[in-house]
Amino acid sequence: MKKVILDVDTGIDDALGILLAVKSGQLDIQAITTVCGNVSLEQATLNTCKILDLLDRPDIPVYQGAEAPLIRKGLHEHHIHGEDGIGGALSKVIPPVSATEGFAPDIIIDTIMTHPGEVTLICTGPLTNLALALLKCPEMTDRLDQVIFMGGVIHGCGNITPVAEYNMYADPEAARIVFHAGFKQLVQVGLDVTRKALLTAEHIARLTDPAIRDYVAESTAAYTKRYEERNGVKACALHDPLAVGVALDSGLVETTLLYVDVETSSRLCDGQTVGDVQNRLNHSSNMDVCEQVNSEAFLELFIQVLNKE
Numbered sequence: 001m002k003k004v005i006l007d008v009d010t011g012i013d014d015a016l017g018i019l020l021a022v023k024s025g026q027l028d029i030q031a032i033t034t035v036c037g038n039v040s041l042e043q044a045t046l047n048t049c050k051i052l053d054l055l056d057r058p059d060i061p062v063y064q065g066a067e068a069p070l071i072r073k074g075l076h077e078h079h080i081h082g083e084d085g086i087g088g089a090l091s092k093v094i095p096p097v098s099a100t101e102g103f104a105p106d107i108i109i110d111t112i113m114t115h116p117g118e119v120t121l122i123c124t125g126p127l128t129n130l131a132l133a134l135l136k137c138p139e140m141t142d143r144l145d146q147v148i149f150m151g152g153v154i155h156g157c158g159n160i161t162p163v164a165e166y167n168m169y170a171d172p173e174a175a176r177i178v179f180h181a182g183f184k185q186l187v188q189v190g191l192d193v194t195r196k197a198l199l200t201a202e203h204i205a206r207l208t209d210p211a212i213r214d215y216v217a218e219s220t221a222a223y224t225k226r227y228e229e230r231n232g233v234k235a236c237a238l239h240d241p242l243a244v245g246v247a248l249d250s251g252l253v254e255t256t257l258l259y260v261d262v263e264t265s266s267r268l269c270d271g272q273t274v275g276d277v278q279n280r281l282n283h284s285s286n287m288d289v290c291e292q293v294n295s296e297a298f299l300e301l302f303i304q305v306l307n308k309e
């Protein structure tokens with residue numbers, strides 16, 4: 001089993017990513033770490049604990065991390081993820097377990113240094129926790145097998161500004177630290193591919209576990225409505241679940257090795273991830289950028305895994 005840490009800002013799609021990771025049975029989840037992003041750190045942590053309660057997995061430890069970006073103010077997305085962050089689902093649930101004592105960046109460092117070369121970090125929120133871990137222990141880059149992050153966009157437009165994707169825009173300084181840390185394997189799962197991973201009502205109808213199906217339907221209902229208003233398609237983009245999907249089956253995507261940097265000091269383009277496609281800067285590549293995705297195969301995987309007993 002692949003050892004993984006999930007770093008999340010549990011919002012609607014982070015929660016679906018946690019469902020996929022846990023129910024896959026292929027990932028040895030060492031910890032789930034939470035970060036300020038879609039919602040506050042506290043809310044993201046509560047939502048994560050609710051999802052683990054839904055999955056009956058109180059054994060998976062949750063650790064809280066940064067309650068704000070490195071230098072900027074937190075930018076929550078309640079108009080997308082709802083007041084509670086998971087579309088109002090599980091609103092009456094009081095999870096029996098809460099976060100375990102420990103600061104997420106320290107847990108990330110300890111886990112990686114204890115299991116050198118064995119851990120994959122899957123980040124589906126702003127990269128603040130990973131950046132803090134790197135600032136404290138830069139040598140961890142040699143010990144981490146792989147980092148897969150949902151964030152950025154290379155060829156398409158942004159989803160929070162005309163050019164920036166939310167996770168990068170929320171903490172571009174953190175992203176810049178991660179991009180330049182020298183990881184052996186840094187995989188970008190950006191909007192170029194996640195916008196093609198669209199969950200529809202037909203997919204949800206194929207879920208066989210009533211509790212899971214009801215949760216997925218309820219948590220994505222408002223998100224789907226807004227998605228249709230903005231994009232004309234009645235669907236929920238599975239941004240974060242696709243990052244988990246890539247950890248489960250890298251064959252789902254086609255990648256290109258690129259040098260990618262992120263803007264941190266622009267009035268108009270902060271958070272933009274810029275891929276040097278023509279190698280004009282003559283820098284060596286720093287990440288595998290996902291450019292194509294087998295969306296059908298990913299949605300089938302998503303449904304099959306969520307239908308596992």
Ligand code: RIB
Pocket residue numbers: 009011012013014037038124125126150159165166167239240
């Ligand atoms: O841009 C999409 C990303 O921003 C997803 O991780 C979503 O949860 C939000 O954090």
Ligand code: CA
Pocket residue numbers: 008009010011013014037038124125240
């Ligand atoms: Ca997220």
